[in-house]
Amino acid sequence: MRSTSISLDAQCHGPHSSHVTTNPIVELQRDADWSVEDALALYMIDRWGTGYFGVGGNGDMTVAPLQENGIAIPIIDVLREAKAMNLDAPLLIRFQDLLRHRVETLNNAFNSAISEHHYRGSYRGVFPIKVNQLREVVEEILDAGKPFNYGLEVGSKPEIFAGLAMHGDPESLIVCNGYKDPTFIRMAMLGRKLDKKIILIAEKLSEIRAIARIAAEMNVEPWIGIRVRLLSKGKGKWATSGGEHAKFGLSTSEILEAIEILREAKMESAFKLLHFHIGSQIPDIFTIKRAVREAAMYYAKLHKMGHPLEYLDVGGGLAIDYDGSRSEFHSSMNYTLEEYASDIVYNIMDVCDDEKVPHPNIVSESGRAIVAHHSVLVIQAFGAIEKTPLEPRAIRATDHKLVREILEIDKSLSEDNVNEAWHDLQQIKEQAQTMFEYGLLDLDVKARVEALFWEIAERMQSVIGGMDPGEVPEDLRTLKIELADQHICNFSVFQSLLDHWALGQLFPIVPIHRLNERPQLESTLVDITCDSDGKVSKYIDLNDVRETLPLHDLRPDEPYYLGIFLTGAYQDIMGDIHNLFGRVNEVHVFLDPDEESGFYIEEEIPGQSIGEVLAMTQYDWRDLEKRMKSQIDAAIKADRMRPTEGMRLLQDYERGLKDQTYLNFDRP
Ligand SMILES: Cc1ncc(COP(=O)(O)O)c(C=O)c1O
Numbered sequence: 321m322r323s324t325s326i327s328l329d330a331q332c333h334g335p336h337s338s339h340v341t342t343n344p345i346v347e348l349q350r351d352a353d354w355s356v357e358d359a360l361a362l363y364m365i366d367r368w369g370t371g372y373f374g375v376g377g378n379g380d381m382t383v384a385p386l387q388e389n390g391i392a393i394p395i396i397d398v399l400r401e402a403k404a405m406n407l408d409a410p411l412l413i414r415f416q417d418l419l420r421h422r423v424e425t426l427n428n429a430f431n432s433a434i435s436e437h438h439y440r441g442s443y444r445g446v447f448p449i450k451v452n453q454l455r456e457v458v459e460e461i462l463d464a465g466k467p468f469n470y471g472l473e474v475g476s477k478p479e480i481f482a483g484l485a486m487h488g489d490p491e492s493l494i495v496c497n498g499y500k501d502p503t504f505i506r507m508a509m510l511g512r513k514l515d516k517k518i519i520l521i522a523e524k525l526s527e528i529r530a531i532a533r534i535a536a537e538m539n540v541e542p543w544i545g546i547r548v549r550l551l552s553k554g555k556g557k558w559a560t561s562g563g564e565h566a567k568f569g570l571s572t573s574e575i576l577e578a579i580e581i582l583r584e585a586k587m588e589s590a591f592k593l594l595h596f597h598i599g600s601q602i603p604d605i606f607t608i609k610r611a612v613r614e615a616a617m618y619y620a621k622l623h624k625m626g627h628p629l630e631y632l633d634v635g636g637g638l639a640i641d642y643d644g645s646r647s648e649f650h651s652s653m654n655y656t657l658e659e660y661a662s663d664i665v666y667n668i669m670d671v672c673d674d675e676k677v678p679h680p681n682i683v684s685e686s687g688r689a690i691v692a693h694h695s696v697l698v699i700q701a702f703g704a705i706e707k708t709p710l711e712p713r714a715i716r717a718t719d720h721k722l723v724r725e726i727l728e729i730d731k732s733l734s735e736d737n738v739n740e741a742w743h744d745l746q747q748i749k750e751q752a753q754t755m756f757e758y759g760l761l762d763l764d765v766k767a768r769v770e771a772l773f774w775e776i777a778e779r780m781q782s783v784i785g786g787m788d789p790g791e792v793p794e795d796l797r798t799l800k801i802e803l804a805d806q807h808i809c810n811f812s813v814f815q816s817l818l819d820h821w822a823l824g825q826l827f828p829i830v831p832i833h834r835l836n837e838r839p840q841l842e843s844t845l846v847d848i849t850c851d852s853d854g855k856v857s858k859y860i861d862l863n864d865v866r867e868t869l870p871l872h873d874l875r876p877d878e879p880y881y882l883g884i885f886l887t888g889a890y891q892d893i894m895g896d897i898h899n900l901f902g903r904v905n906e907v908h909v910f911l912d913p914d915e916e917s918g919f920y921i922e923e924e925i926p927g928q929s930i931g932e933v934l935a936m937t938q939y940d941w942r943d944l945e946k947r948m949k950s951q952i953d954a955a956i957k958a959d960r961m962r963p964t965e966g967m968r969l970l971q972d973y974e975r976g977l978k979d980q981t982y983l984n985f986d987r988p
Contacts (some may be wrong), residue, residue, distance in 0.1 A: 329745050330775075345386050352449035353858075367862070368641055368642060368828050369644075370693065372385065379834050380394040380395070380397075381835060382601045385418035387416035391911065393666070395696060397917055399698055401917070401921055402921065407907060408905065410697060410810055410811040410904040410905065410908065413845070413906075414694055414906065414908065414909065416460050416910050420463075420464035422694065423461055426686060427468035430661045432661070437632065437662070441679040446473040446683060450473075450474075450476070451690070452850065456689060456908055466489060469489055472487055473494075473495040476504075481507065484518075490517070494518040495593075495685065496518065497595075497768070499523055499527075499651075500520065512535075517654075521528065524574075534853065543590060544587075546570055547596065548572075548575060549596075550569075550596050550615060552614050576891070577638050579591065594619050594632055601637070601688060602650075604637055608655075611634075612663070613671055615632060616635065616670075619668075620671055620675035622676075631680055631682075634685075639652070639653035642860060644862065645863070657689060665682065687889060692886045692887070692889040694916060697811070697884040697887050701880045702875070704808065704874055724750055729776060730772070738796065741776075742793070745777065748773075751774045752766055781803055784796050787863060801866065803842070805841050805843040805844075808846055811847050813847045813899075814847075814851070815857065819888075819891060819892060821853060821854075826859065827884040828884075829845070832883040839871050844857060848982070851898065900934065901981045902936075903927050906923075906924070906927070929979060931978060945970075973975065
């Protein structure tokens with residue numbers, strides 16, 4: 321394994337200071353002809369940023385929540401303002417105006433497509449609250465969606481309890497997906513009693529029977545939808561939501577049986593909606609078109625059988641171009657939001673016109689496309705794991721044979737022999753390891769061999785950097801990855817970036833300042849959990865996936881911040897409390913032309929305290945304090961501690977329980 325030295329700089333030098341990394345390969349790249357345009361291109365900000373993200377002339381990354389129709393805010397300014405409120409990184413920043421902009425963009429896209437194609441139904445979108453249940457997010461979305469009668473989708477009992485109370489527009493829908501028990505169904509019937517357009521989507525036959533029974537008991541007319549299990553299947557990481565073996569939905573014969581059950585219950589007219597969902601983040605538009613046509617055909621045939629359904633619900637799946645490659649790669653999409661809306665409208669219309677049935681109202685359940693852009697997670701890189709400091713190179717007669725051999729390799733290194741030199745270098749390192757294991761090598765020689773190994777490996781990387789990529793020997797192609805440094809960042813992948821850990825989903829990551837400086841290092845990010853999986857190991861790239869991220873060196877006394885973008889969908893809620901880190905600090909930002917900065921922070925939500933996360937695992941802070949007190953009392957009694965010292969330490973413990981869980985370098 322590569323020999324490393326860890327500089328936990330904040331611990332060594334006080335707040336925000338850090339060891340300056342010196343990496344000879346990249347040191348060469350410091351030059352004057354770097355501009356913010358180069359940063360935009362390197363991090364592909366103008367590709368995945370969709371007009372929301374950019375870089376100011378001073379190298380600070382900006383957010384324009386209304387795209388070209390509003391101002392751009394430097395993210396670092398928001399961080400500064402949050403810090404003044406005692407909320408440091410890791411900090412989740414929500415741009416509420418951006419959220420509104422997404423709701424408007426989606427609704428406008430469907431409404432434009434409807435008028436362009438002369439479609440004779442309307443669009444009634446719903447926001448699936450599982451994608452981000454936070455009250456302020458849901459409230460903002462509902463408020464922005466009022467002019468469009470934009471509704472909600474719920475998928476569980478807690479979600480229906482929230483959805484029922486938050487929903488106020490009688491024209492907008494509440495669509496209820498997921499498996500249901502009598503309480504869930506009763507809540508939906510309560511909604512019907514309040515004249516809400518609340519539709520229970522049957523995921524299996526027994527639910528139809530239960531809905532019919534409970535509706536009759538409560539003397540209310542239910543609105544029922546059926547989820548059809550299409551043969552069309554999604555592509556990408558969430559493809560198993562569709563296809564014959566999907567967990568949810570009814571097959572063709574079950575749909576016919578469901579209709580029979582409704583007929584027997586004299587509730588045929590309750591069947592209002594046909595629904596499908598073939599998965600989230602569908603990267604390829606052809607998959608969507610195919611599924612829409614298949615579902616439209618079900619709708620048309622059911623209509624012709626005498627079931628005048630009012631709605632066709634195309635589910636979720638509208639993707640986000642996380643890597644900006646505009647391709648059918650799993651973290652991308654080969655279509656635009658406008659193309660998505662137009663294709664759905666056109667294909668439903670085409671099938672319905674061919675089959676001579678009326679155009680249904682179109683429902684879509686886009687979650688990711690509404691919320692992904694609005695939140696940015698800012699994290700601080702506070703230290704680096706880097707190679708062993710360089711050794712003097714001169715060959716000395718007293719040097720160990722292995723050291724002399726390794727220095728000989730260095731002396732004769734060239735493009736022509738780089739492959740052979742690499743093999744020799746590896747052999748010497750292995751030999752050193754074997755000798756060490758047999759007790760034949762002292763620690764100082766081992767340390768020197770390892771340090772020289774990495775130093776020469778870096779020289780080899782410089783040599784192959786000058787070669788035609790096709791000429792680089794196979795064995796040396798991954799050397800750059802092995803040489804990468806690691807930036808240690810104050811956050812938890814398990815809390816804030818779960819889909820990266822679990823599914824390898826990519827998120828754009830960019831320094832939020834210093835973008836007017838060329839990044840000198842190739843690095844990877846590791847988090848502060850005690851888990852080797854707690855790292856970001858894959859980064860966006862236009863053609864492929866990058867294993868390393870270009871970053872700047874850490875400077876003493878200057879914190880280095882990175883933004884993780886497009887994290888607003890799913891990550892907040894799915895995050896877990898591995899290592900008991902819990903929720904991060906959060907601020908909600910609104911644009912305001914009356915403010916000098918152009919924005920203000922309306923809401924501050926401090927991250928969880930140590931006491932709070934401990935309570936989630938059944939620890940009671942009073943009990944913990946009591947136990948500590950009795951141990952300190954015993955130590956005082958046994959003269960192992962003076963009483964004043966004991967009381968001060970007890971206070972430290974009690975105060976500490978109220979502290980936040982993430983690292984804080986501002987305390988001495
Ligand atoms: C039934 C249903 N509707 C909507 C969504 C939201 O999908 P997306 O975030 O891709 O828009 C999901 C998520 O998988 C879902 O299961």
